[in-house]
Amino acid sequence: MVSERRTEGTPTRRRGAALENAITDAAWEVLVELGYNGFTYEAIAARAGTSKPVLYRRWPQREDLLIATLTRYWHPLDIPDTGSLRQDALTLLRRVNAERARTVILLRIQLADYFRETGTSFSDLRSRLRPADQTPPFAQLVDRAVERGELTDAPRSERVVNLPFDLVRHDVLMTMGAVPDEKIVEIVDTVWLPLLGLSPHGTRTGR
Incomplete structure (x- = not known):
């Protein structure tokens, strides 16, 4: 060499x-x-x-x-395991916000010509950067919650499972900055957990 x-x-x-x-x-x-x-x-x-x-x-x-x-440079995120789906979700979103927000903005701007040239999207790129055998982070959180008995073992769409990440990424790109913590809590407590049939206190809502 x-x-x-x-x-x-x-x-x-x-x-x-x-x-x-x-x-x-x-x-x-x-x-x-x-x-x-x-x-x-x-x-x-x-x-x-x-x-x-x-x-x-x-x-x-x-x-x-x-x-x-x-x-x-696209380092895998550490997946939390706090024993609570709510705390897992908040911890993971805060890590995304702290460690990925700037990079996501940067790549969206600096790779705009790459996406146009290749006819691909940020989602396509993310799939290439993620190991093929890796379960998406929020799917891992949901799977653990099912194993703990916190959630029922029921079919859930990929869109619902990944919604917290999608909403945080949307806010990052719309504001070109990190997401305030109160919005992260709102995404988890008032949007995601109710969709999964849980209250912010971890009790099932009957859905």
């Missing part, structure tokens, strides 16, 4: 994961600053202190490099 040298300071030999991490770090910086139109092999190679052939050998298509970069 070809070794790499930095263009500034003392030359540093980089191989394997160290080299690929340096490239995807540079690619992320380019994406944040220049958007998808500026996300070019030339710009990324220059930022990483390497050459375009090095990038092409690892990622023959620009989309390959984009997905590798986003996969590195």
